[in-house]
Amino acid sequence: MALKLDPRTKLFMIFIVSAVVMMSATTPLLWAVRITMTMIPILLLIAEKHYAAALRFIVLYSAALLISFKFLSENSKGFLSAFLVGYCSIIVQFMPAVITAWYVVRTTKIGEFVSAMQKMHVPDGITISLAVVMRFFPTIKEEYSSIRDAMKMRGIMFGGGNVTDVVEYRMIPLLFSCVNIGDELSAAAVTRGLGGKVKRTSVQELKMGGADYMLILMFTAALVFFVVFKYMK
Amino acid sequence: MDNNKLGAKDFITIGIFTALLFVVEFACGILGFIHPYIVASYVIMIPIVGSVPMMLFYTKIEKFGMLSIMSVLLAIIMFVTGMGYLGAPLIIAAGVIADLIAKSGGYKSFKKTVLSHGVFCLWICANYFPVIVTADSYRKNLVDGGYSTEYCDNLFRAINSKTIAVLLILCFIFGIIGAFIGKAVVKKHFEKAGIV
Incomplete structure (x- = not known):
């Protein structure tokens, strides 16, 4: 069911x-x-x-x-x-x-979420940003685990070395990939008419x-x- | 885009950095389980660790409203994860003021950015609001809810209406220190790579 x-x-x-x-x-x-x-x-x-x-x-x-x-x-x-x-x-x-x-x-x-928020007349800025946040947590997790794998291959582990290195080695690659994904995401979204002047319709009823x-x-x-x-x- | 309205690309940028900031906050938050004094030290950890994504975010801000929207999102996320609504006004106020400060520098002046990051970091103190505003009932709730009295005593020794001023100031100072660290890191990694 x-x-x-x-x-x-x-x-x-x-x-x-x-x-x-x-x-x-x-x-x-x-x-x-x-x-x-x-x-x-x-x-x-x-x-x-x-x-x-x-x-x-x-x-x-x-x-x-x-x-x-x-x-x-x-x-x-x-x-x-x-x-x-x-x-x-x-x-x-x-x-x-x-x-x-x-x-x-x-x-x-995400489509359902956005159209629901639109029906409740939430401003576009909040809707879109919130939708991205929701979509993004799994992506961050995925990216982080591949970064961790790469670090393991190079023998950089948690615990060893000092704290700033650990933070730096993980955060910088993560930021890099997130920024890139963000660019791709906005290109894809704009192609589909996000941010246009007209009122969007939704496939989801x-x-x-x-x-x-x-x-x-x-x-x-x-x-x-x-x-x-x-x-x- | 030459007009002053925020576009879809800006909203997506906001979403991404809010998610990153929340991950940083969550990672630091888990450490708070170990000892209540660590809860008080959020004011040091989060500004410094969070400064790296924030400074990268600042390089992408060109229009008014991005920081304000981010603070609204943070308030929503805090509510959903059970931190309560008491801190929401502080979070949003910090966001809007930080936005205004950065705007006065045209989002380019480094001095204004540093100051703005300091103000923005005040949102972290919103985590403590339930502890202070409703001190007595919150304490009772915690004890009834199964926290050990030892944990509570320590928590309330570290965070009360007297120390909140200190915590706010610490937030601001470490926000400023964090801004310098974050700027250095951004310069070291991202400007060289040509991302910014």
């Missing part, structure tokens, strides 16, 4: 999840809301056939949950346990936002479906529920 969500729904989800992530859960009930909210993007990932990513997120998230819950009650003294608990709770804290953001970035085509409204409703309800039970009691 291919569940196609409107990019606007996805943006709304990011918005809600980031808002909830900032308020920490204090009671079991709130934890339940939070965990449910985290599960939705994971389920959506499964629906979009990103099984490996979904599994990775589930394992990481539940491991972090388990560790932080189990040791939270005990007095965590000492460097290692403080470190571990701190680390896990950061994962628990920010993982929902990370999963949602990852899901949105992975499953939204955007329509809010039943699933969209349901998810928006669910996330709004979750947010309201969370705020009410955290602050009104």
Whole structure:
């Protein structure tokens, strides 16, 4: 089953999840809301056939949950346990936002994203730049790993040598390739009429479906529920 | 392009450099897990490491608005990654002011660029805003959320409403130092290669 969500729904989800992530859960009930909210993007990932990513997120998230819950009650003294608990709770804290953001970035085509932003009347400058940012993270990762391979071949490793060398050897080639890719990207984009005077049309037809409204409703309800039970009691 | 409006090429440049800057910030941010004092030292690390892409970015700026848009993007990314919206006004204000300073130098004067980078680096302090503005509830949140009290004590000793002034000044100073380093690196690598 291919569940196609409107990019606007996805943006709304990011918005809600980031808002909830900032308020920490204090009671079991709130934890339940939070965990449910985290599960939705994971389920959506499964629906979009990103099984490996979904599994990775589930394992990481539940491991972090388990560790932080189990040791939270005990007095965590000492460097290692403080470190571990701190680390896990950061994962628990920010993982929902990370999963949602990852899901949105992975499953939204740039074309869809741009036309959704246009429909919401966001200025062109922000839309295009943001679309490039989204598109660019995987590219940076790819470029970085090939640079790392090249460094390995020359025997330049992390840890050895001084810090500035390590930073310099990695950053400069990365910047070089990013600048070049950027030039190519803008040539390609201008060829396709980006930045022209006329209003662009889009191949992607955007329509809010039943699933969209349901998810928006669910996330709004979750947010309201969370705020009410955290602050009104 | 002779007019003053930003074109598609400019937007793409902004996007690329914002992504690079965020990667730098993220890499430094991970180090903050180790010890809270490292969180305070972001003001030193990020301006210096981030200065290389920033100075390269400055060489590409010709029109007003590029730095401002970048700061808006940074604010959006910070919100999405769960840093909150409290810092957004500071980020955008720093971006616009830095933009105005650089504009007054015609985006060519090195002195103005240095100053502008110093101001732009103030956005890093926005990371600390949730800690300061909502100190008490934030602390409670952290402890309830499972951070060890030790971590919190250290964090709040390093960052509070008294030290924020120092942190802001440090940001600015290291932004300026970073600008010189970044300029040197850009000169060493990119100008020789003819990229700029």
